[in-house]
Amino acid sequence: MSAQPFSYLGESIAPGTRKHLEIDVGRLPSGTMLSLPIEVLHGVEDGPTIWLSGAIHGDEIVGVEIIRKVLAVLDPTQLAGTILAMPVVNVFGFVNESRYLPDRRDLNRSFPGSKTGSLAARLARMFVDQIVAHCSFGLDFHAGSNDRTNLPQLRGNLDDPETLALATAFGAEVMIHARPAAGTLRAATLRRGKRVLLFEGGEPRRFSAEAVEAGVPGALRVLHALGMIDQAPTSPMGASLLSRKSRWVRASRGGIFRLGVALGQHVERGDPVGVIADPIGAVGTPIRARNGGVVIGHTVNPLVNLGDALLHVAEIQSVNQAVAP
Ligand SMILES: [Zn+2]
Known part of the structure; x- marks a missing residue:
């Protein structure tokens, strides 16, 4: 069926067009106004409304680049449904190159937020009201946190068959079923009966080529699986590994960590995965995997203290064949 105009933020967006909008989110101490960019692509045929x-x-910032590249290949005259793309949600952290808001709050622990709370709570509430409320599904792009890099991977409620089908269509090397922590966007979305997948790849403050190369075609395959676009790149992976359990290997002493494995590498329980040593000398303390699985993340900082997270291993439960788009 042909789509009707899309009413959004006081605008009427015609079928087959895209519109750039800005939402004011307040002033910096300098008095400068900050706003959040939103790109709306409204298709010519009826279909789901989703967010990126x-x-x-x-x-x-890797998601900023993935979303830019996805939007560059989409044509609203060839689209069914509507896409709300918000590539820079935490604009305060973005301009400061920080994970957090200026008051050190974590936006992804501030959902569903409130209209009168902290800046993070207000931003979370704005996202829920202006994005989540309009959508049936969302794709949220992340990277590893401070000094960590992640294998491109998806996280979501994979016990839900439709979410599992979309994750399988994405075709990341690994997908992880995990309950969302309290205060996360995922938790707030699921509570409203909507679906969401979280992508993780690369490290903060970098455009990881592997993450971009996995994220762009993966997002397009999800749009294809949702019936929003006619064609999507085929998946080179063939299969995604499904995990329900992952564990960090932690430093058994302080020192200099020499990593002995790579992202995506399969390890067995007890395998050597690196050495922690002193600055001088050939001998060090071997570090071993605590469980078998695939390396999905590791520290990129060789200077470690006792108990620091060194690498993250996901136990593999099953292999999901990718669906050819
Ligand atoms: Zn994140």
């Missing part, structure tokens, strides 16, 4: 979001953690 990036930089909820302000320094996790």
